[in-house]
Amino acid sequence: MLETGLIFRALMRNKMGAILIALQIALTMAIMVNAIFMIQDRQQQMKRPSGIDENNTFYLTNTVFAQDHNFQAELQTDLNTLRKTPGIVDAIQINAIPLSGGGWSMSLQHEPGEDKDAIGSALYMVDEHGINTMGLNLIAGENFSQEDIQWRGQGQSTWPPKTIITKAFAAQLFPDDWQTAIGKTFYISQTQPMQIIGIVEALQAPWNGWDGVERSMLVPFQMESSSSYYFIRTEPGKRDKMMPIIEKVLAESNKGRIIRRITTVEDTRKRSYRQHNATNKILTTVVATLTLITSFGIVGLAIFSINRRTKQIGTRRALGATRWQIMRYFMVENFLISTVGVFIGSIGAIGLNMWLVSTFNLTPISFELILFGIVALLIVGQLAVLYPARKAALIAPATATRTI
Amino acid sequence: MFNYYLKIAWISILRHWGLSLLMICAIGLGIGAAMTTITVNYLMSADPIPHKSKQLYYVQLDSWDVNDPFDEGLNPPDQLTFTDTTNLLNAQKAFRQNAQAQANGVIEPNDPELLPMSVSGRANTADFFTMFDVPFIYGSGWTHQADVNKEQVIVLNKVTNDKLFGGEDSVGQTIKLDGNVFKIVGVIDQWQPKPRFYDITTGAFNDSEDIFVPFSMIAEQKIGRSGNTNCWKPSGDGFSAFLVSECIWTQFWVELKTQQDKEEYLTFLNAYVEEQKAYGRFLRPMDNRLSNVMQWLENQEVVADDAKMMMAMSFMFLIVCLLNTVGLLLAKFLGKAPEIGLRQALGASRATLFSQYIIESACIGLAGGLLGLVLAYLGLIGVESLYGDYMQGLATLDSTMMILALVLALISSIVSGIYPTWRACNIQPAQQLKSQ
Known part of the structure; x- marks a missing residue:
């Protein structure tokens, strides 16, 4: 695409906002990929069968005094x-x-x-x-x-x-x-x-x-x-x-005895994996909120940059750019920023994983997960920018003729 | 002037309410997540007995298998054999010393209306109560003489006393524990050190015990022992063979007033192990340790890995939220370029503009901090309900934590405000005025 270079040069004139978004995406990806990895690891542990007929068994403590x-x-x-x-x-x-x-x-x-x-x-x-x-x-x-x-x-x-x-x-x-x-x-x-x-x-x-x-x-x-x-x-x-x-x-x-702590094996399993379950729920919440925050950040910054460029967008429209071309501009812009973000994010994810491996004895992360992270965040970025881009596309060509 | 800046900030926040709300939410979420995990870590690593944690020492001796060292040789065993505990106790070389093990039993209440109840217990020596500052409602701990004479005395906790005696002063009365009659000498008040530092071998955040009896009661078989037992060498048949075995299941604490006392005690321990080597014990290289309370908790990794990992994650989360805030503030301040140009043209100095926009950032930060506190409160309730017993009492916000939350929010919002403010102050007034 020819305009990619143009968009890139325009980005370079106002770097900071783009860098901030890219960094956010990078950190989000590093956390997200590792969190999902830990969630999967715990889920796998919880799935291991105990070998017992868990649904139909219970036990109790018999204490003779x-x-x-x-x-x-x-x-x-x-x-x-x-x-x-x-x-x-x-x-x-x-x-x-x-x-x-x-x-x-x-x-x-x-x-x-x-x-x-x-x-x-x-x-x-x-x-x-x-x-x-x-x-x-x-x-x-x-x-x-x-x-x-x-x-x-x-x-x-x-x-x-x-x-x-x-x-x-x-x-x-x-x-x-x-x-x-x-x-x-x-x-x-x-x-x-x-x-x-x-x-x-x-x-x-x-x-x-x-x-x-x-x-x-x-x-x-x-x-x-x-x-x-x-x-x-x-x-x-x-x-x-x-x-x-x-x-x-x-x-x-x-x-001459006490019968106590009558418990099902199902409950014992639940209790046994309670920490796993809790950690998984917290990690899931973290990933979800993080993605949400990052996408709101993208939306916020995009809206502002569009507001600042209202006149220019109007001019482009007046010169014959279609709505789709305007939308495409912002989507390509986001794609460029996100690409940088996920690139740094992949390195960050591996780095964070290496630290987790050395500190908490986790296993190394799989390549597929990083790939998943890249795709997921690129999609999130595109979805987040969709609304501001649509707003930009609706700017009337006549705006170009107004002074403010 | 400050009030005027506050007013300007307020107007600006209201005018871009959507953006402001977004920033407040971002900071709030970041602070909320960070505070939730900081609080859990803070309470897990709290000093349970601050005024004397540096004078209480946990004793470790390396009595383990010469062919297969304990903990791959990194640490000596986490408990002692009954033989060593007894010998150290009898030596009485420390200011105070406590030999202990976990126990359990069944109390048959004197009141025939009440059902027998199973209780968790601790077998310890007299110094336990004075060393660990155990609070009493009635009576006191037993005497050293009671330990020596193997008297059947017992201390109840408040809950047990409430159940058995309706909360009345029961000192002097007797109860039947595992079929043996024990005389009550004291009732302790609510006492729940977090972590339960005096015995973390079965879980650092377990409840304190229902009853306490002299350590000698275990050897006398008046109460059953429980807790962790770890053996490397097969022992003979029967309980007396078990007592002289190399199995570890007892713990030994000493109270030493000064650094010099500590060094002397360590010398004594080394001499003791030397002496035992003559009996063919302690074949491993000498590795005797005295750890004070905090060292011991750290050595035993009382702060769970999960909690540490969550804290690291939540800090990264906070950073994302702050990056978000920086971006949004930048957008907001630069969006005000015409206004800034106008104000500069009218004589506002950079310093004025700077303080004004920093105050605006701080206001947003403070609002975010308050939201963060509410979220942290909810987060802690969530953590407690998710983790259950394990986190009981570890999820409360105290005033230190609340102040920390607000300070953290304030600092992070000011830090995130610096760059956008700096950019805003560097706007060229002429250019802005021209374009208008």
């Missing part, structure tokens, strides 16, 4: 009651809840010994109903049998000889082929052998921010502990109805 009690008998009674209740699919006692933030971790190592490398994993103590209650998908090997389940006394340091682990954990132990983990023996607590008898597709650890969140192991233990969780799975759609019933049944069956 009476002094003379028989842990083993009481647990068996409770579990029998729960499992027989209509509407309940299955129930277990467990030491920790996925994504809840609190739990237990242990490491497995290929060889026994103090100075051998070990890989950490979340540890869940369950019985043979564990897989069914949580709704896990056993993809290789077998479940625990009733004979595998041991009682774990308080402070006990020995471990049962069998375990079921997640696919992600198996893949970490056997990077070549996770399936070969079945039947292999590893060492827990540095020296105690433990054989992998099964692999489940997924089961997340209690800590969502941990890089090993997909590594979990099931251990066939029932705990003689004054405080533990009961994890319960209901028939589809019956969870909310069953929760108060179960709470009442348990509380009334034994007065």
